[in-house]
Amino acid sequence: xxxxxxxxxxxxxxxxxxxxxxxxxxxxxxxxxxxxxxxxxxxxxxxxxxxxxxxxxxxxxxxxxxxxxxxxxxxxxxxxxxxxxxxxxxxxxxxxxxxxxxxxxxxxxxxxxxxxxxxxxxxxxxxxxxxxxxxxxxxxxxxxxxxxxxxxxxxxxxxxxxxxxxxxxxxxxxxxxxxxxxxxxxxxxxxxxxxxxxxxxxxxxxxxxxxxxxxxxxxxxxxxxxxxxxxxxxxxxxxxxxxxxxxxxxxxxxxxxxxxxxxxxxxxxxxxxxxxxxxxxxxxxxxxxxxxxxxxxxxxxxxxxxxxxxxxxxxxxxxxxxxx
DNA sequence: CCGACGTCCTGCTAGC
DNA sequence: TGCTAGCAGGACGTCG
Numbered sequence: 001x002x003x004x005x006x007x008x009x010x011x012x013x014x015x016x017x018x019x020x021x022x023x024x025x026x027x028x029x030x031x032x033x034x035x036x037x038x039x040x041x042x043x044x045x046x047x048x049x050x051x052x053x054x055x056x057x058x059x060x061x062x063x064x065x066x067x068x069x070x071x072x073x074x075x076x077x078x079x080x081x082x083x084x085x086x087x088x089x090x091x092x093x094x095x096x097x098x099x100x101x102x103x104x105x106x107x108x109x110x111x112x113x114x115x116x117x118x119x120x121x122x123x124x125x126x127x128x129x130x131x132x133x134x135x136x137x138x139x140x141x142x143x144x145x146x147x148x149x150x151x152x153x154x155x156x157x158x159x160x161x162x163x164x165x166x167x168x169x170x171x172x173x174x175x176x177x178x179x180x181x182x183x184x185x186x187x188x189x190x191x192x193x194x195x196x197x198x199x200x201x202x203x204x205x206x207x208x209x210x211x212x213x214x215x216x217x218x219x220x221x222x223x224x225x226x227x228x229x230x231x232x233x234x235x236x237x238x239x240x241x242x243x244x245x246x247x248x249x250x251x252x253x254x255x256x257x258x259x260x261x262x263x264x265x266x267x268x269x270x271x272x273x274x275x276x277x278x279x280x281x282x283x284x285x286x287x288x289x290x291x292x293x294x295x296x297x298x299x300x301x302x303x304x305x306x307x308x309x310x311x312x313x314x315x316x317x318x319x320x321x322x323x324x
Numbered sequence: 325c326c327g328a329c330g331t332c333c334t335g336c337t338a339g340c
Numbered sequence: 341t342g343c344t345a346g347c348a349g350g351a352c353g354t355c356g
Binding site: 075076077092113114115116155156157161223224264265 | 326327328329330332333334335336
C-alpha cells in the first residue's frame, strides 16, 4: 500500500528516466482504468513532452506541455516502472507509454491488479478544480504545526482519522499514521480537539521524522509494493507498531495491540501504555491524568525514543499530560 | 456543515 | 488436499 514514502521512492527512481522525454506513443491503455475516456486520454497525451514529475502526497503529477497533467495514483497495488519494451508484459498492465530514443528503457509501465489506482488526464482548468488547496492538503513533508493546530482544534474526529484525511495533509495512510502516532506517543483514538499545542508540535515533528526515515529506506513493503526498480523497500524492518500485534513495544515492552475500534474496517496498531488515552478523555469526570506508565525507564528506546520534549524536565512518561 | 459508512477490486490467507 | 469466505484498504459518493 503505497503511501508518501513509497510514492516518493518511485518518483525519484523514474524521474531521470522520464523527465524531458516525449510520449511517442501510448502502446497500451486499459479502458478499465484510463480517464476520462480512452480515446481522449490517448489523443491528449500522445506527442506530449513530460516536462517534470511532481508529487503531492500519494499523487503523482506528470506535467505535460500546455499546462496539462497526467495524474497517476498507485492506489493499493499499483506499480510503476521503466523497462525495455521488448520485456514481456506483466499481467494487469494498464498503461504503457513508449518513448523515442530512450536507451535506458523506452517504456513506462503501470501495473495494478486491484485497479484502485488512477490514470487521469487533466487540462489546466480541470486540474486546478480537482487538486486545488480545498481538495488536497499540503504534502505531509511540508506540514506545519500552525496548520495542523488550526484544523485539530476544531474537530472532534479521532486524531488518526484527521491525519489520514488527504484534505488536511496529503500522503499519510494507515501504516504511517500508526507509526507517526506511536512516535509522538499519542493514542490514535484520541479526539483531535484534545491535543494541545505541544502535542501538535510533536505530531508534526514525528510526521516528518518517520516519513523521511521511511524514504531513506525506500519505503515499506508489506505485500505488493516494490520500487520502480522492482525491489522491495526496507522500512518494514523498522516498523515499531504496524503489524506487530503481541510483540513488545520498543519503548516499554508492553505488547502492541491491534484494534478495529479506532477506524471501523481498518486495523490500528499501538502501544496501550505509551499511547494510552488520557483519563480525562476516557472518563470525563476523572481528575487530571497522572502517568500510568510504570516503566520509568521507557525513555531509552533504540535510537530516537521520540521527538523529545522541549523542556528537559519532562520525562518520557509525562507526555500524557499534554493539554492538561 | 460535519462525520460516518458503503463501494470499488482481486490476490492472498485462514479455516474448515 | 482443496475449497471458500473474509480480509486488505485509498478515495469518494451518499446518507444521516
